[in-house]
Amino acid sequence: MAEDSPVKIVKQDKGIVIEDDWPGYSLDLFTYPEHYHGDIESVYIPHGVIMDRIECLARNILEDIGNHDVIALCVLKGGYKFCADLVESIKVLSRSTNRTLTMRVEFIRLKSYLNDQSTEDLHIIGPEDLSMLRGKNVLIVEAIVDTGKTMKALLKHVETFQPKRIGVAGLLVKRVPNGVGRLPDYVGFVIPNRFVVGYALDYNEYFRDLNHICVISERGKVKYKL
Numbered sequence: 223m224a225e226d227s228p229v230k231i232v233k234q235d236k237g238i239v240i241e242d243d244w245p246g247y248s249l250d251l252f253t254y255p256e257h258y259h260g261d262i263e264s265v266y267i268p269h270g271v272i273m274d275r276i277e278c279l280a281r282n283i284l285e286d287i288g289n290h291d292v293i294a295l296c297v298l299k300g301g302y303k304f305c306a307d308l309v310e311s312i313k314v315l316s317r318s319t320n321r322t323l324t325m326r327v328e329f330i331r332l333k334s335y336l337n338d339q340s341t342e343d344l345h346i347i348g349p350e351d352l353s354m355l356r357g358k359n360v361l362i363v364e365a366i367v368d369t370g371k372t373m374k375a376l377l378k379h380v381e382t383f384q385p386k387r388i389g390v391a392g393l394l395v396k397r398v399p400n401g402v403g404r405l406p407d408y409v410g411f412v413i414p415n416r417f418v419v420g421y422a423l424d425y426n427e428y429f430r431d432l433n434h435i436c437v438i439s440e441r442g443k444v445k446y447k448l
C-alpha cells in the first residue's frame with residue numbers, strides 16, 4: 223500500500239564533478255550524426271556514461287521513494303530524454319526488487335534561451351493547470367540547471383499547487399558565477415561553464431537528435447544563430 227507521508231530525501235546525490243580542464247573526448251572516437259560534422263567540438267559525456275549515471279540516480283531515488291506514490295514532472299523540452307530514461311530505469315529497478323510502484327508522469331514546458339544566452343523572457347508555456355499535484359509527492363525532472371532561473375520560477379509555480387513534497391532530479395548542474403536558487407537533490411554531473419548540446423539539450427532547437435552530450439563549436443553557434 224502507498225504511504226501517505228511525504229517522501230524523505232536522504233539519498234541525496236551531489237553528482238560527478240567534471241573539472242574545468244576536461245577537454246572532452248575526441249570526436250574520432252565516437253559516432254554522431256553526419257549533419258553535425260564541424261558543429262561540435264568534443265564529446266563531453268558519452269551516451270553510455272549518461273545511462274550508467276541515470277541508473278545510479280534511479281537507485282537512490284527509488285530508495286527514498288519506498289512505498290510512496292510519486293508524480294514525475296518532466297521539464298520540456300530539454301528534459302524529455304532524461305525523464306524517459308530515468309522513469310524507465312526506476313521501473314526496471316522496482317520490478318527487479320519486487321516492488322509495485324506507480325509513477326505518474328506529467329509535463330511542463332518552460333522556455334527562456336535564445337542562442338546560448340538566458341533571457342529575461344521566461345515563459346511557462348503550459349499546462350496552466352497542475353492541480354493534479356496537490357497533496358502529492360512530486361519529483362521535478364530537469365536536464366540542466368545553469369543560471370538557476372528556470373528552476374527558481376518552476377518551483378515558485380509548482381508550490382502554488384500545494385504538493386506534499388517536491389524533490390528535484392537534475393542531470394547536469396553548471397558551475398556558473400551568481401547561480402540562483404535551489405540545487406537538485408539528485409545530480410548527475412556538475413559541469414564547467416560551457417554550452418553543451420545533445421541528449422535533448424538544444425541550441426535554437428538543433429542538436430536534440432544527438433545522443434552524446436557535446437560541446438558546441440564556434441562554427442555550430444554561428445551556423446544556427448538566430
Ligand SMILES: O=P(O)(O)OC[C@H]1O[C@H](OP(=O)(O)OP(=O)(O)O)[C@H](O)[C@@H]1O
Pocket residue numbers: 297298299300301332333334335340364365366367368369370371372373424
Ligand atoms: O538554469 P537556466 O539558466 O534557467 O537554464 C536551464 C533551462 O534552460 C533550458 O531550457 P530552454 O529555455 O532552452 O527551453 P527548452 O528546454 O525548450 O530548450 C533547459 O532545458 C533548462 O530548462
Ligand code: HPA
Pocket residue numbers: 300335366368369416417418419423424425
Ligand atoms: O548549456 C546548455 N545547453 C543547452 N541548453 C541550456 N540551457 C541552459 N544551459 C544550457
